[in-house]
Amino acid sequence: MTEEDGLRAGDLPEDLTAAEAGMWQAFRNGSVYDLSSGDAVVDDPHGRHPWGPERTVRARIVCWLLLDGPPALAGRVSSLKLSGVRISGTLDLAGGTVVPYVELKGCRFDREVLLPEARFTTLRMVDCSVPRLEAARVHTEGDLHLPRCRFLGGVRLTDAHIGTDLLLNQAIVHRDRLGRSIAADGMTVGQDLQAELLESHGELSLRSAKVGVSLSLRGAKLTNPYARLALNAPQLTVERTLYLTPAGVGSPLLSGTTPARGTRIQRFECQGGVRFDDGRFGDAVDLERARFVFTDEQELSLRRVQTPELRFLGERPQRGKVVLSGARVVNLVDRAASWPGPGSLHMGGFTYESLVPQGPFPLTERLEWVAAATAEYNPEPYERLAAVLRGAGEDEDAREVLLAKQRRRRETLPPAAKLWGYAQDWTVAYGYRPGRAAVWMAVLWAAGTLAFAHAGHPPTNPDGHPAWSPALFVLDLLLPVIDLGQVGQWQLRGGWQWLAAVMVLLGWVLATTVAAGATRLLRRS
Numbered sequence: 310m311t312e313e314d315g316l317r318a319g320d321l322p323e324d325l326t327a328a329e330a331g332m333w334q335a336f337r338n339g340s341v342y343d344l345s346s347g348d349a350v351v352d353d354p355h356g357r358h359p360w361g362p363e364r365t366v367r368a369r370i371v372c373w374l375l376l377d378g379p380p381a382l383a384g385r386v387s388s389l390k391l392s393g394v395r396i397s398g399t400l401d402l403a404g405g406t407v408v409p410y411v412e413l414k415g416c417r418f419d420r421e422v423l424l425p426e427a428r429f430t431t432l433r434m435v436d437c438s439v440p441r442l443e444a445a446r447v448h449t450e451g452d453l454h455l456p457r458c459r460f461l462g463g464v465r466l467t468d469a470h471i472g473t474d475l476l477l478n479q480a481i482v483h484r485d486r487l488g489r490s491i492a493a494d495g496m497t498v499g500q501d502l503q504a505e506l507l508e509s510h511g512e513l514s515l516r517s518a519k520v521g522v523s524l525s526l527r528g529a530k531l532t533n534p535y536a537r538l539a540l541n542a543p544q545l546t547v548e549r550t551l552y553l554t555p556a557g558v559g560s561p562l563l564s565g566t567t568p569a570r571g572t573r574i575q576r577f578e579c580q581g582g583v584r585f586d587d588g589r590f591g592d593a594v595d596l597e598r599a600r601f602v603f604t605d606e607q608e609l610s611l612r613r614v615q616t617p618e619l620r621f622l623g624e625r626p627q628r629g630k631v632v633l634s635g636a637r638v639v640n641l642v643d644r645a646a647s648w649p650g651p652g653s654l655h656m657g658g659f660t661y662e663s664l665v666p667q668g669p670f671p672l673t674e675r676l677e678w679v680a681a682a683t684a685e686y687n688p689e690p691y692e693r694l695a696a697v698l699r700g701a702g703e704d705e706d707a708r709e710v711l712l713a714k715q716r717r718r719r720e721t722l723p724p725a726a727k728l729w730g731y732a733q734d735w736t737v738a739y740g741y742r743p744g745r746a747a748v749w750m751a752v753l754w755a756a757g758t759l760a761f762a763h764a765g766h767p768p769t770n771p772d773g774h775p776a777w778s779p780a781l782f783v784l785d786l787l788l789p790v791i792d793l794g795q796v797g798q799w800q801l802r803g804g805w806q807w808l809a810a811v812m813v814l815l816g817w818v819l820a821t822t823v824a825a826g827a828t829r830l831l832r833r834s
Contacts, residue, residue, distance in 0.1 A: 345393030368398035484511025515542035528556025539581025582607035603629025
């Protein structure tokens with residue numbers, strides 16, 4: 310029998326070390342091969358305590374087992390389950406097809422792990438120390454689990470295809486030579502992508518990635534002081550919800566609902582710009598208690614995002630910008646204290662159908678919210694807010710918003726038009742308070758009646774003049790269209806002529822502003 314026939318029968322190769330021989334037998338048996346010492350300090354894969362030859366296997370032997378390993382023992386299923394093992398050399402499975410189940414816990418890799426275009430059923434690496442994971446276009450039928458792992462040189466999952474779940478919970482990832490911590494552009498995840506309590510030092514890139522269920526970054530900390538973006542995810546598609554929310558620290562179940570009362574929580578925090586431009590989210594984008602730390606040039610960009618619900622409930626950014634230009638939302642769930650101040654909010658083309666404020670959000674603050682988004686006058690945010698309020702049955706508030714729009718517009722007009730705007734505002738509030746015109750008319754009528762009661766008034770036609778009535782005379786002056794037959798019957802001299810002219814002018818101003826307001830109301834309806 311040749312050596313090759315012996316290997317196929319399960320015989321041990323001759324050049325294996327004692328640690329490798331044990332791994333070989335455990336692979337055939339499908340059992341866990343644990344080389345841990347029992348001392349937590351010594352067994353820490355991220356610590357500095359050296360692991361000697363007794364805990365070391367060569368990466369070449371690991372690849373041999375996974376790609377062309379011996380048959381399983383009778384009644385067993387071959388699998389590679391390592392715990393507390395040091396793997397020397399480069400683990401290179403590029404382009405290979407790995408059939409056995411792979412689970413590595415608490416292992417330490419001396420060099421990078423190369424998995425580009427490899428195929429797995431399920432791959433689990435838990436609490437491992439890895440210089441770098443290179444896995445572009447990797448394909449798994451089941452899960453890819455990388456929780457609590459530390460990657461000193463980044464992770465590359467560009468165009469990867471994960472059949473079910475991708476787990477990066479509590480992983481710590483440092484940047485590569487290009488400044489990226491996790492490069493996962495074009496990646497597809499069949500179900501959930503969980504990266505809860507993740508620490509990312511560099512740019513987390515998810516451009517054009519697709520997630521079949523939800524994407525959770527609960528409690529994650531993203532930091533990138535080296536470049537503009539800490540989270541770069543334009544054209545991201547998530548079929549359900551994107552969570553940038555708190556996570557329970559120490560909870561056995563990191564994923565799921567809001568942590569129970571009494572649980573110590575860690576909120577999502579990002580130091581660096583965030584970009585979700587052109588993203589599509591099937592259920593919601595949840596920013597509950599999220600904290601963003603920007604420079605003046607950085608921003609939270611949600612341009613042209615589409616989602617049924619945006620929960621803008623995070624901490625107000627002290628610097629940088631929030632950009633919602635072109636975004637489309639059905640429900641905007643927000644808090645007054647979450648929005649940035651003037652000049653830091655941009656909402657051109659932002660549409661929403663209903664407002665669901667959490668906590669007090671009076672109309673005055675809502676108008677300040679709109680004003681903060683329009684450094685230069687733009688009618689669109691005012692009209693959108695008015696339409697939403699009117700749809701909710703808040704007609705009075707909607708009129709207040711449109712009145713605020715006219716006042717904001719007035720500041721951009723030339724002096725003459727601005728003066729006319731003030732006249733419309735003082736008299737009938739641009740037509741949004743038409744009852745004010747009746748008040749002004751009544752005041753002028755009463756004042757004029759008292760004044761003209763003392764005026765000299767010789768008749769123009771001594772034989773056919775009506776009886777003198779100051780009230781009817783003033784009313785005839787104030788009503789520019791209706792002729793009550795009073796003004797032409799009496800002669801006024803001196804200052805009374807000027808007072809009559811003022812009354813006529815004021816009548817025309819009131820009539821014109823009422824007509825302008827009515828036209829505006831009819832046009833709006």
